[in-house]
Amino acid sequence: MDRLKMLEKEGLLKSRQGSRAVGKFLQNKLAVLGLMVFAVILLASVFAPLITKYDPAMIDLRSRLSPPSWQHLFGTDKLGRDVFARVLYGGRISILVGFGGALGAALVGVSLGTYAGYKGGWLDRILLRVSEIFMAFPQIILVLLLVSILGQSLWNLLVIFTITGWGSVYRMTRSQMLSIREEEYVQALKAFGLSDALIAYKHMLPNALGPIMVNLTLSTAMFILEETALSFLGLGVPLHIPTWGNILNAAQDLTILQEAWWIWVPVGIVISAFVLSINFIGDGLRDAVDPTQQG
Numbered sequence: 001m002d003r004l005k006m007l008e009k010e011g012l013l014k015s016r017q018g019s020r021a022v023g024k025f026l027q028n029k030l031a032v033l034g035l036m037v038f039a040v041i042l043l044a045s046v047f048a049p050l051i052t053k054y055d056p057a058m059i060d061l062r063s064r065l066s067p068p069s070w071q072h073l074f075g076t077d078k079l080g081r082d083v084f085a086r087v088l089y090g091g092r093i094s095i096l097v098g099f100g101g102a103l104g105a106a107l108v109g110v111s112l113g114t115y116a117g118y119k120g121g122w123l124d125r126i127l128l129r130v131s132e133i134f135m136a137f138p139q140i141i142l143v144l145l146l147v148s149i150l151g152q153s154l155w156n157l158l159v160i161f162t163i164t165g166w167g168s169v170y171r172m173t174r175s176q177m178l179s180i181r182e183e184e185y186v187q188a189l190k191a192f193g194l195s196d197a198l199i200a201y202k203h204m205l206p207n208a209l210g211p212i213m214v215n216l217t218l219s220t221a222m223f224i225l226e227e228t229a230l231s232f233l234g235l236g237v238p239l240h241i242p243t244w245g246n247i248l249n250a251a252q253d254l255t256i257l258q259e260a261w262w263i264w265v266p267v268g269i270v271i272s273a274f275v276l277s278i279n280f281i282g283d284g285l286r287d288a289v290d291p292t293q294q295g
Contacts, residue, residue, distance in 0.1 A: 024288040031284020037277035041270065045091030054082035056089040056242040068262050075262035077250055087267050090242040091274075093154065097237070098224035101161025106216050108162060109169025110205070116170075117177025118200040124174070131167035139164050143226060147235050154237050157230070161223050172215055176208035210289025217282035221275045228271060244271050 025031055044051060054072075060080035068075045074083035116124040134142070146160045180186065181204065189199050224244075230236030231245025232252070239246050244267050251257050251264040 022288070025284045028284040028287060030280045031287075034277035034280025034284070037273055038281060041091060041274050041277070042095065045088055045095060048085070048088035048092070052082065052085045052088055054085035056081060056086040057240070058082070065260055074266045075260070077247075077263050078253075078256065078260075083247070083263055083266065086242045086247050087244070087270055090244045090247055090267070091270070093237060093241060094224055094227055094244040094271075095274075097154065097157055097161070097227045097243070098220045098222075100158045101165060101223040102216050102219035104158060104162030105165030105219060106169050106212065108166040109171075110173050110212060112166075113170040113173030114177055114200050114205050114208075115197065117174035118181050118204060119196060127170065128174070131170045134164060134167040135171075140226060140229070143230065144235065147230065152235065152238050154241065157227065157236060161226070165219055165223070169212065169215055169219070172211055173208060176211060177204060180204050180207055210285070214282050214286045214289070217278050217285065221278040221282075224271070224275060224278075 058081060060076070062080065063072070063076050064078055064080040066072055066076045066080075072082050072084065074087060077083055077086070112127055116127050142164050143160055146163065147156070150156045150160065177200070186199060186204060189203055194203075227236050227243065228245035228248060231239075231243055232248045234249060236245050237243045239249065247267045248264055248271075256263055
């Protein structure tokens with residue numbers, strides 16, 4: 001009976017904290033603006049076939065390098081492909097790579113950090129040293145090295161982002177668990193004889209999700225920028241697949257850079273707006289879930 005009351009009280013407390021966090025987030029105007037911009041770009045990419053009639057890979061040499069018009073809103077590139085369609089369809093891949101890489105890194109880092117942070121001991125020491133090894137290298141250098149080894153592929157890029165990004169999530173989760181495991185309710189759950197995994201993943205992890213969600217949003221923005229940089233250099237997703245970075249790749253040509261601004265300016269604005277919107281959402285989440293910011 002005491003255990004049931006304790007769990008009910010814990011659930012009620014989490015519900016109140018969740019409601020307070022949502023209210024705090026909605027009061028942040030930049031966070032709400034970021035959420036709106038994020039939703040518009042995401043939905044436009046998902047429903048691209050309903051927005052544009054053009055195939056992003058369709059070549060029309062008679063219309064090559066056409067400036068923006070009612071027929072081609074963002075103009076056409078040097079192969080006559082519709083830039084607006086490529087931006088919409090390219091958003092699917094770029095957002096998939098960014099979010100997929102961040103989610104993969106979070107799954108690995110949170111899974112290991114939750115249990116190792118709660119248990120401590122030799123497992124925690126080993127994983128901590130391994131994460132430090134990965135974090136000792138500049139991430140973009142490590143990504144370039146792994147791309148050279150594994151080759152250019154959408155799935156390879158997701159794996160590489162997961163491998164290079166889990167360390168920071170692991171350390172964040174571990175630090176949260178080290179703090180939470182000293183709480184009274186955790187000691188009570190131990191006294192009831194619950195298994196370590198059940199205590200760590202079911203009862204402790206939900207209380208550490210706030211900072212993890214913030215990290216997930218910021219990692220998504222970082223991985224989108226990294227994919228863009230790699231594809232611009234010709235080392236990311238294969239060039240025949242439309243992504244935001246592959247569209248910018250055409251700007252390496254000085255003639256395109258100077259005379260065909262419509263090929264790279266619109267996609268550059270979309271990338272900047274999307275990344276900024278994610279950062280605004282992350283800042284809003286951070287302020288909403290940080291106990292020191294709540295009244």
